[in-house]
Amino acid sequence: MQIGSVTTPFGRRPMTLALVRRQVETSEIKPGKTADKWKVFRDASEARELLGLQDRSLAVLDALLSFYPDKELRQDAQLIVFPSNAQLTLRAHGIAGATLRRHLALLIEAGLIVRKDSANGKRYARKDKAGAIDSAFGFDLSPLLLRVDELAMMAQQVVADRFALRRAKENLTICRRDVRKLISAAIEEGASGDWESIEAMYISLVGRIPRSPTLGDVNSILDEMELLQREIINVLEMQQKDENISTNAAHSERHLQNSKPDSIYELEPSSGDEQGGMAAGNNQPKREPIRNFPLGLVLRACPEIAMYGPNGTIGSWREMMGAAVVVRSMLGVSPSAYQEACEVMGPENAAAAVACILERTGHINSPGGYLRDLTRKAARGEFSLGPMLMALLSVAGENGRKAG
DSSP states (O other): OOGGGOOOOSTTOOOOHHHHHHHHHHTTOOTTOEEEHHHHHHHHHHTHHHHTOOHHHHHHHHHHHHTSOSSEEETTSOOEEOOOHHHHHHHTTSOOHHHHHHHHHHHHHTTSOEEEOOTTSOOEEEEOTTSOEEEEEEEEOHHHHHTHHHHHHHHHHHHHHHHHHHHHHHHHHHHHHHHHHHHHHHHHTTOSSOHHHHHHHHHHHHHTOOSSOOHHHHHHHHHHHHHHHHHHHHHHHHHHHHHHHHHHHHHHHHHHHHSOTTOGGGGSOSSTTSTTTBOTTSSOBOOOOOOOOOHHHHHHHOGGGGGGSGGGOOOSHHHHHHHHHHHHHHHTOOHHHHHHHHHHHOHHHHHHHHHHHHHTGGGOSOHHHHHHHHHHHHHTTOOOHHHHHHHHHHHHHHHHHHHO
16 A cells, blocks of 8 residues: 555544445555546546436535646646635535534545645645746545546447437337227227237226336336236237138138038148148147246236246346246145146246246146146147236236225
């Protein structure tokens, strides 16, 4: 430690190890390092929330920098400014004395300036015979030069987060509009489905949007809103398919009645993609792949499975699938039942299904039989995880409101 580089505060202000560390670090700035003081100020302004600063704090920092005569902060220059409180108050737009002291303390706590107090606590400079400043007591701006790269990165991160939040809000607005209009159209045109429950889910989601949401808040609600949108479209698509099947069946019946008995070749499909999408060589309909849902959404709907992940958390689908294997064994689900679910649904969806079963374990008598039943329905194209996840998310939201 360089003894000359560390000074303690005057009067009752306490000394901390953090202050010692900052003073030592400022004495180790790379030789020849320079930075535009107003560029550094703009970066600190962008990053003010990360630094724990307020607008008044920035006004005080602006005033301090105005007392530094050069445009550039330089490692080999005198970086201590020594204005009186009266001068600082004037340049900080008339800020009150108590407020000035509080924001000076915030700047020090944020690690942007360091106090260099004299023996009596006054701020001044001593000059040599040539008139150059030999030593000064006041506020050291060296931490700004030391952290110039860090502050630039923090500012870039804040700008990126702001852009991401704006984009997420736009996506949520569009998805919210689409869901609202799809529900209204389905109700007005008498489409079959439990639209009252779906509308209640939509209203619940909208009610959870905070007045000043964070990026995490918006992304969380957007995931659930997109899930609800997909399920609405699934219901409407299934209804359309049912109508098409009924129409085709009626058309085929009329065709059979009008055909000659010996024209049997017209009724034979030429490939597996024709005549209702039958798979080649058998009578089973082609199974469309089940879409995967975002891991974060699954964990919000099924928080219980997290305790079976590494260190009680799950951060990836690999960890989720590992936890599902543990839970599968605990619930008494046979390896063959789980393997079949993985083959039919995909490993991610099979793990999510196990998480849903764990969440509802008190209402399921035979988890293994339940999983096999879901697998059979998925093989026939009659099962989607969406409704299960939406129901669990709805329950989690109600429990959260009651707890609040």
